[in-house]
Amino acid sequence: MAADTSGLEISARDLRLEQAFYGTIIHSVSPKEVQILEKGLLLIGPDGKISLFREHVEKSQVAGLLAHYSSGAGSLRVRYLERGQFLIPGFVDTHNHAPQWTQRGTGRGKLLLDWLNEITFPHEAKFADASYARKTYSSCVDGFLKQGITTASYYGSLHGEATKILAELCLEKGQRALVGKCNMNQNSPEYCSDSSAADSLAATEDFIAHVRRLDPEAKTVTPILTPRFAISCDRELLSGLGKIAQANPDLPIQTHFNEAEDEIALTKTLYHEFSNEADLYAHYNLLTSRTILAHCIYLEEYELDQIQQRGCGVAHCPISNTTIGGFMAAPIREYLRRGLNVGLGTDSGGGFSSSILDAMRQAFIVSKAREVATEGADEALSLNETFYLATLGGAKVCGLSDKVGNFAEGKEFDALEVHTMGADAGVIAPVEEEDGLDVILEKFLMTGDDRNIQKVYVRGRSVKV
Amino acid sequence: MAADTSGLEISARDLRLEQAFYGTIIHSVSPKEVQILEKGLLLIGPDGKISLFREHVEKSQVAGLLAHYSSGAGSLRVRYLERGQFLIPGFVDTHNHAPQWTQRGTGRGKLLLDWLNEITFPHEAKFADASYARKTYSSCVDGFLKQGITTASYYGSLHGEATKILAELCLEKGQRALVGKCNMNQNSPEYCSDSSAADSLAATEDFIAHVRRLDPEAKTVTPILTPRFAISCDRELLSGLGKIAQANPDLPIQTHFNEAEDEIALTKTLYHEFSNEADLYAHYNLLTSRTILAHCIYLEEYELDQIQQRGCGVAHCPISNTTIGGFMAAPIREYLRRGLNVGLGTDSGGGFSSSILDAMRQAFIVSKAREVATEGADEALSLNETFYLATLGGAKVCGLSDKVGNFAEGKEFDALEVHTMGADAGVIAPVEEEDGLDVILEKFLMTGDDRNIQKVYVRGRSVKV
Numbered sequence: 068m069a070a071d072t073s074g075l076e077i078s079a080r081d082l083r084l085e086q087a088f089y090g091t092i093i094h095s096v097s098p099k100e101v102q103i104l105e106k107g108l109l110l111i112g113p114d115g116k117i118s119l120f121r122e123h124v125e126k127s128q129v130a131g132l133l134a135h136y137s138s139g140a141g142s143l144r145v146r147y148l149e150r151g152q153f154l155i156p157g158f159v160d161t162h163n164h165a166p167q168w169t170q171r172g173t174g175r176g177k178l179l180l181d182w183l184n185e186i187t188f189p190h191e192a193k194f195a196d197a198s199y200a201r202k203t204y205s206s207c208v209d210g211f212l213k214q215g216i217t218t219a220s221y222y223g224s225l226h227g228e229a230t231k232i233l234a235e236l237c238l239e240k241g242q243r244a245l246v247g248k249c250n251m252n253q254n255s256p257e258y259c260s261d262s263s264a265a266d267s268l269a270a271t272e273d274f275i276a277h278v279r280r281l282d283p284e285a286k287t288v289t290p291i292l293t294p295r296f297a298i299s300c301d302r303e304l305l306s307g308l309g310k311i312a313q314a315n316p317d318l319p320i321q322t323h324f325n326e327a328e329d330e331i332a333l334t335k336t337l338y339h340e341f342s343n344e345a346d347l348y349a350h351y352n353l354l355t356s357r358t359i360l361a362h363c364i365y366l367e368e369y370e371l372d373q374i375q376q377r378g379c380g381v382a383h384c385p386i387s388n389t390t391i392g393g394f395m396a397a398p399i400r401e402y403l404r405r406g407l408n409v410g411l412g413t414d415s416g417g418g419f420s421s422s423i424l425d426a427m428r429q430a431f432i433v434s435k436a437r438e439v440a441t442e443g444a445d446e447a448l449s450l451n452e453t454f455y456l457a458t459l460g461g462a463k464v465c466g467l468s469d470k471v472g473n474f475a476e477g478k479e480f481d482a483l484e485v486h487t488m489g490a491d492a493g494v495i496a497p498v499e500e501e502d503g504l505d506v507i508l509e510k511f512l513m514t515g516d517d518r519n520i521q522k523v524y525v526r527g528r529s530v531k532v
Numbered sequence: 533m534a535a536d537t538s539g540l541e542i543s544a545r546d547l548r549l550e551q552a553f554y555g556t557i558i559h560s561v562s563p564k565e566v567q568i569l570e571k572g573l574l575l576i577g578p579d580g581k582i583s584l585f586r587e588h589v590e591k592s593q594v595a596g597l598l599a600h601y602s603s604g605a606g607s608l609r610v611r612y613l614e615r616g617q618f619l620i621p622g623f624v625d626t627h628n629h630a631p632q633w634t635q636r637g638t639g640r641g642k643l644l645l646d647w648l649n650e651i652t653f654p655h656e657a658k659f660a661d662a663s664y665a666r667k668t669y670s671s672c673v674d675g676f677l678k679q680g681i682t683t684a685s686y687y688g689s690l691h692g693e694a695t696k697i698l699a700e701l702c703l704e705k706g707q708r709a710l711v712g713k714c715n716m717n718q719n720s721p722e723y724c725s726d727s728s729a730a731d732s733l734a735a736t737e738d739f740i741a742h743v744r745r746l747d748p749e750a751k752t753v754t755p756i757l758t759p760r761f762a763i764s765c766d767r768e769l770l771s772g773l774g775k776i777a778q779a780n781p782d783l784p785i786q787t788h789f790n791e792a793e794d795e796i797a798l799t800k801t802l803y804h805e806f807s808n809e810a811d812l813y814a815h816y817n818l819l820t821s822r823t824i825l826a827h828c829i830y831l832e833e834y835e836l837d838q839i840q841q842r843g844c845g846v847a848h849c850p851i852s853n854t855t856i857g858g859f860m861a862a863p864i865r866e867y868l869r870r871g872l873n874v875g876l877g878t879d880s881g882g883g884f885s886s887s888i889l890d891a892m893r894q895a896f897i898v899s900k901a902r903e904v905a906t907e908g909a910d911e912a913l914s915l916n917e918t919f920y921l922a923t924l925g926g927a928k929v930c931g932l933s934d935k936v937g938n939f940a941e942g943k944e945f946d947a948l949e950v951h952t953m954g955a956d957a958g959v960i961a962p963v964e965e966e967d968g969l970d971v972i973l974e975k976f977l978m979t980g981d982d983r984n985i986q987k988v989y990v991r992g993r994s995v996k997v
Contacts, residue, residue, distance in 0.1 A: 171961035172978025173971055176912055206962055214959065394901040419978040421959055436859040436901060447641055494886055494982060496636035497671055506638055513637025513884040517959060
């Protein structure tokens, strides 16, 4: 933690404070450790960064401290959190198909490749229409922000223009996002395919340039290379994407990796020169420390070593992994044991839910299944661990943990103000008089929903519609 | 189906109609078949019963039909359902611990007996206080009604007075309920135990008499015998409860059955004279066609035959089965194959969610796990089947399928008016222009929540707060 807790007598800094929060502040400091600070104080500068974080401040000291650190220009808004209210870091959704926002929940139980062909491709084809894209993506970004997803790593459709609209909407509505034009020039119907590798690459370069003009310093929106998966891309396309990746060392990459048995079998048939997916993506320079690998269910030991050595991130999507195709429990305990970066993905719409809270619950359930299957060798995830995956773990996967994921001083203020009590508390388990802060947090994480997320902040700006 | 679909020229009946609904009406007619009627007409009498159900009526015919069948006294309210709006039967929650309403979500992952001792018993002890019980049960009944649970089979705590309050609140708020004073005179801490078998039995008889005075014809509230499980009851208590069951052939019974490995092992130690739980409960006359058996995870073939022959109902609780203790997938496909009555239970608070929609989704996921484990022999549940379990299946388990579960003429009108579109549609997947009624239903079942349940009717009365 960067917060100074040595005492209150530290010298004044030249801070022009804009917002302050006093009360219960909760965040992860490691995979296993969640700090629950009853008397925390956070100060947020006009740049949206956390300028001061104190772990323990008596209420009587707050006004004095703020007078000391604020510019005194009267622009300071102070929020005193009451019982049942607390701040947590915003949720990070490491794997999300924006075009599938409206198809969530349909086609459950189908095998992955059937689901793509029967449900998904016909739906994604609609994003050739820019006005449809604007309407749908607007609803999508609002819908995820409302649920506390302050950072999303989005797959767009194959359409460059529609995906530009998605990036513009993220910027306008204030959602931190990695946005990718989806590359797919084979094995999907012609109406839902890039017309050639060259066209797909050109649209990608055009998209990247567009997003960089929109947000030159990538303060909010970052382009991300998005080969759907090897099945969807021919060798020329993968090769071209690898070259873009090499030429742009700041550019993140995302793809699906060892997701389903039918997918793995077809990949091996199409790319017979590789004996596994790790070698395939590595060959095309797409398996890097900037790569987000969605799913990672069936990894050979060799592949596990490869993604560990290369520092790839894992987007764990427990809801889609148990509703599309079979019931698949990714070996998350092993990934954490090896120190890999792991986060959660809603995988909306393969995942029916658009809530990271649901993803956290399902991650626990899936890890229970794995605990039973391994006779206890892979212990189930703790509440602290699933909270970590949803916040700091996800930020690491997205390469953004220097900016977000918890409330360390100097990070940007991406946060949720949670209210667990009151008339509009939804269906959360009622908080009782004797409940400690740990129990209140547990009740929110296990029984709360977006109605308990009263405010959503990205870079210090309130963004919940 | 009792509905007359032979034509419109049927003779007038002496019906004094009170409410009519025209538009999309959806219900189960068998485990596999869901009827989705785009132009259905339902008429509800002042007694809350469905007096007329037509499967297909043109809009131009509605007014004429209603004029024909209504008393003409001007007391008829007609509701025309618009696109995205439909009626379904109310949800039946076949297993629910009312005192655990506020402890939902806490203590996940603990083994069942540890969870009872560490979380549940200390919490249930609070219901010795009648004012606490009134406050908590009021919130509980409101909370379940709001989520469309029109029928609940409730375990109370051991406290007779508190459980009377629960029954009174169900009656007052209009929730159809089976309510049981929980019997438990051993293996729980003294502060959370009946003081003796005799006291437990006396409190039970007193409770039954009280509920029968409240609602003599059991129109809304029915008492139910509720031995927690054999671990909690000594031989004298089980024997006494069996005698009450025999003396009251209308009285339903509920208990936990083969729920968890630690529970089964301890039961066999305590009741060493029985080699399985079926023989144990049968010996005490508690294994009958009126019995609701919660969980039913680990049944021996012999036990399966026993519960089949005796016509017991199964309350499947997929959420608690995967969060308390291990990951346990009950063999629901086999139960359905054998024609057993099966319904869903939230098992709130062992289940963190109080939503039958969540229970339906988790039932699918758990059945997927079982499909994988049995290499396809036990096929996963279809959407139609989970809908059936949540409605008609649950009604059968509760012995109420002559009254509720679907919209057959003569049944009572327990229904949900679902709205999938509009400003307050929550986080449901947006309905698109081309979506058929089956897709709209699927979106609601997989991505909707209580915000989409606009109205809740029990016995024709609107009861959602």
